[in-house]
Amino acid sequence: MKIIRYSHNGAENWGILEGETLRCLPEGPYGALTPTGAPIARTDVKLLAPVKPGKLVCVGLNYVLHARESGLALPEEPMLFMCSPQAIIGPEDVIVLDSHEQRVEFEAEVGIVIRKRARNISAAEVDGYILGYTCANDVSNRDLQLKDKQFTRAKSFDTYKPMGPWIETDLDPDNQTIRLLQNGEVRQDSTTADMIFPTRFIVEFISGIMTLEPGDVIITGTPSGVAPMKTGDRIEVEISGIGTLVNTVV
Structure with a gap:
């Protein structure tokens, strides 16, 4: 499973990448990892750094x-x-x-x-x-x-x-x-x-x-x-x- 962080329509979200499409992870990467919502084309988003660590x-x-x-x-x-x-x-x-x-x-x-x-x-x-x-x-x-x-x-x-x-x-x-x-x-x-x-x-x-x-x-x-x-x-x-x-x- 590929967990991403991305920007789409001015908002930053976490998601799961599946081939050339992705779906949102509304609970972020530390919950159940259950994506929701309609698929979004990978070409329609900007991939961000997939981490935001405290340390x-x-x-x-x-x-x-x-x-x-x-x-x-x-x-x-x-x-x-x-x-x-x-x-x-x-x-x-x-x-x-x-x-x-x-x-x-x-x-x-x-x-x-x-x-x-x-x-x-x-x-x-x-x-x-x-x-x-x-x-x-x-x-x-x-x-x-x-x-x-x-x-x-x-x-x-x-x-x-x-x-x-x-x-x-x-x-x-x-x-x-x-x-x-x-x-x-x-x-x-x-x-x-x-x-x-x-x-x-x-x-x-x-x-x-x-x-x-x-x-x-x-x-x-x-x-x-x-x-x-x-x-x-x-x-x-x-x-x-x-x-x-x-x-x-x-």
């Missing part, structure tokens, strides 16, 4: 090959940091670089969307707390990251967290291909099986630290191949079983 929790250095290309040891536990939820934009929205001189890079990632309150849950319980998964791009200003010695400012500029195009509820998150294309050229090409910490363990780990609320999003790290972006770029994040998130850069 955006990020995992760093979570792919083996990315750690190796960075010259860093594999972490013993997930490395966590927080980013501003206001940085989130949707499919076809524009990434606005904060600097033309500094190095701003793309990072293709799997996003986990929480369905119900989670605190101190086990990995075996996690599936019951997850709404689904989405594509994400963890845009990062590397110069500021090195200057600050932490990640919040470098990754929290408005537009620096594209997500979408929808939330896929039926997915095995630990056995999917993940790719990023820059102007049609493949830059990142890996599989979530290369994750150091798999998705269910990540949710278990974070829920032991903080309460996760419905709508909260966790992004799970990026594979090898990160590189800088420039004005005019077309960036595509492809995750099998989910779809493709497309954004341009200015």
Whole structure:
């Protein structure tokens, strides 16, 4: 099932996408997931970011090959940091670089969307707390990251967290291909099986630290191949079983 957030006739709604049509979810994505109303053509709506989280929790250095290309040891536990939820934009929205001189890079990632309150849950319980998964791009200003010695400012500029195009509820998150294309050229090409910490363990780990609320999003790290972006770029994040998130850069 593909859960979307969309704009139609000046109003924002949640819905279920079925092929080339959609139907409204009047109770939102955390209720019974029962669509109502007449079908609407997908071409008649604008897809918005499918998430509106209270918290955006990020995992760093979570792919083996990315750690190796960075010259860093594999972490013993997930490395966590927080980013501003206001940085989130949707499919076809524009990434606005904060600097033309500094190095701003793309990072293709799997996003986990929480369905119900989670605190101190086990990995075996996690599936019951997850709404689904989405594509994400963890845009990062590397110069500021090195200057600050932490990640919040470098990754929290408005537009620096594209997500979408929808939330896929039926997915095995630990056995999917993940790719990023820059102007049609493949830059990142890996599989979530290369994750150091798999998705269910990540949710278990974070829920032991903080309460996760419905709508909260966790992004799970990026594979090898990160590189800088420039004005005019077309960036595509492809995750099998989910779809493709497309954004341009200015």
